[in-house]
Amino acid sequence: MRRILVLLPLLLGACSSPYDSAHSYPQNPAISDARGQPRDSSTFYFPAADSLHPAYLPKSKRPSVVWNTDIRFANCAGALEGASYTLTYFEAPVLSNYYLGADIVRFLWERSFHRPVLLTLRHDAAGSTLHTQLLDKHPGFHTLTVLHPNSLPATASARRRAQAWKYYKETMADPQFQREVAEGKRRAAQVKAEETTVPVTPEQWEHLQELLAQTEFPKMCPCQPRPGKLDGAYWLLETHSASGYHQVARRSPEEQDGFRRACEYLIDLSSVKDEERY
Template sequence: MRKIVLLLTSVAIGSIFTCCDKQRGQYSYPNNEKISKSNGEPIDSLSFFFPIKLVFSDSTLETGLDTFRLQWYSSQLFPSMEPVLFNYYLGRDIYRLSWLRSFHEPVFLTLYKNGGKVWMTVKQLDRQPDFMPTRIIPQFALPKVGEPYDTTRKIEELNSYPIQPPDRHANLKVNQTKVLSMSEWNEFESRLRRAGYWTMAPTQDVLGLDGSEWIIEAHFRNKYHVVDRWSPEDRYKEAGVYLIKLSGLNEDIY
């Protein structure tokens, strides 16, 4: 159901975002204290973890992330205690894969480099947090298959039941830190280059009813980029799979 709503929302956007092939200028971190603290901690549970546009010294790029997706993705990241990466530079180089699957708990793999040190945090929630309100309808009120009823009256009746706010709570099922080598960092960057990561459009109008979102962010002193793809089957996915294998998680990959 969540994917169906996302598909309809995407159709409403009605545009395909493309990136130019040239190297962009320096990224301008917003440093907006209403979004997050300087250490990346979100201000509250409603903070967005992704931007609607990327501002560079020579251009501006719309990400194509609509409110629906921003709410969905951010509601998964907030209970993971992950930092917001697009707002302030956090003093170290970072790559993060947010892996959001339809039938499994959210996974966040964050690769850090500070000087000659490289490490990864591996996080998995124990549930998928809700991000949209739901209406509480008792079973007896739902129409039975083949039962004749007045459509208008039935809709009015169903709409009279209370709306429950989204339950954004979740716990960390996995929370580990792994020391990695510089060669592993370099290998991941090499895979991103082969995928054309830095010139990929942030989003595409390619979605489906079920599957998974693969969101990779890059966070550097003068650079930030985000790419969101639904169930990719290309070199971009291969880069994400490399991180999953480094994490040691034994998860269904789709």
């Protein structure tokens, strides 16, 4: 039997060799149409290969003892599925399947304790614009429940049953609890009142390109999981041009990280520049 042991994260060098960013556009109609419209809400927005990293070990090659915080046993499939789901709520196009006729840099910012943000910088012969979108909550649904007294075991005492009924009735009658139940069932919505589009100057566009070049963005591994880290923020940056597509995702990158600086430059240009960063 394979044992799962919990230790401090073993952050191995996930990209010992440069990543090949030469993603050609597959033009697969099962993923999206030529305008980037996804097939449905289950569409995976990213190249399948972006779910793995060079250090990943498939189950067939793993040792008998597995550390649940070892990067060799973690991948990015779940995180990218979640990001894809969030992008459908923004009604965002798929950038990895067809070339959409303009250079696009898109930043998805999913923070554990704040609203999701999507920044889309579009650059073509007519100029450049930065579009900011927000959701009013994280996508997905959750259900709040209270143990029904009839679910107690047959051996439960009369006193315990009486306490359970009292708690159940009080909780079900609590307006705050009912509001939380309704909120858990509510679909996330775009905050149109806070949506903005601002012009980006040629100098600002060039500076962003310089930041991406400094961090060697095209050579960065798309996937670098941090197993064992649940809270924080998910920073996902995509570049889309006639020459190809690339995406990189990191969880709570360090402030001095070049990838984070490129993302933060987009934040600084946007209407969410005062939002908390982590």
